[in-house]
Amino acid sequence: xxxxxxxxxxxxxxxxxxxxxxxxxxxxxxxxxxxxxxxxxxxxxxxxxxxxxxxxxxxxxxxxxxxxxxxxxxxxxxxxxxxxxxxxxxxxxxxxxxxxxxxxxxxxxxxxxxxxxxxxxxxxxxxxxxxxxxxxxxxxxxxxxxxxxxxxxxxxxxxxxxxxxxxxxxxxxxxxxxxxxxxxxxxxxxxxxxxxxxxxxxxxxxxxxxxxxx
Numbered sequence: 001x002x003x004x005x006x007x008x009x010x011x012x013x014x015x016x017x018x019x020x021x022x023x024x025x026x027x028x029x030x031x032x033x034x035x036x037x038x039x040x041x042x043x044x045x046x047x048x049x050x051x052x053x054x055x056x057x058x059x060x061x062x063x064x065x066x067x068x069x070x071x072x073x074x075x076x077x078x079x080x081x082x083x084x085x086x087x088x089x090x091x092x093x094x095x096x097x098x099x100x101x102x103x104x105x106x107x108x109x110x111x112x113x114x115x116x117x118x119x120x121x122x123x124x125x126x127x128x129x130x131x132x133x134x135x136x137x138x139x140x141x142x143x144x145x146x147x148x149x150x151x152x153x154x155x156x157x158x159x160x161x162x163x164x165x166x167x168x169x170x171x172x173x174x175x176x177x178x179x180x181x182x183x184x185x186x187x188x189x190x191x192x193x194x195x196x197x198x199x200x201x202x203x204x205x206x207x208x209x210x211x212x213x214x
Contacts, residue, residue, distance in 0.1 A: 001025050007032065007153045008114045010056050011043040011187045015167040016156050020122065020129045021203035029153055030111060031137035034066045037159055041110060043187035044158065047085035050180055054078050058110055066110045079103040082189065089175050091196035098124060121188055125199050165207030172202060
């Protein structure tokens, strides 16, 4: 079994969760340096006006840890944004109680928060995979030469995405598709709220042959 090496994400894109579902074994990087404007602290959803980026405020402490900030009442704002975007979706009410705690409780560390989000989403979507933190940082040239680990830490990026067929899926129902057309590779929440238990079929299916930038 091959392993997918991934960066931490905040309600990451479908592409990120497809790696976990299709590989079945994932290591989420715990020892890299924090980078701004990545999926580590942001996700992209679709609302009545188009795409919306939700950014979680963080603080870099002197010990090197990245901690979640309480600045700007972001928890309330993010939950209201999800309610506005997906309140009329087929499965929002079904999953709301599972996800509301992430916008009510306070976590200290961004990594711990993101990892618990990941574990919850995999449970809700019935993704059967082993997900572990990395034990130490491995530079690309330090990865095993036998090809047992595929490194996606820098390629799944909202600003500089690398070509990847997993960024594409066959279209599924989206609340505002009649206004804006199908929007690919949004936050996993888009797939969950719109497709519910059937979302696993979009995660496990083989990637399309076409490759494009998202």
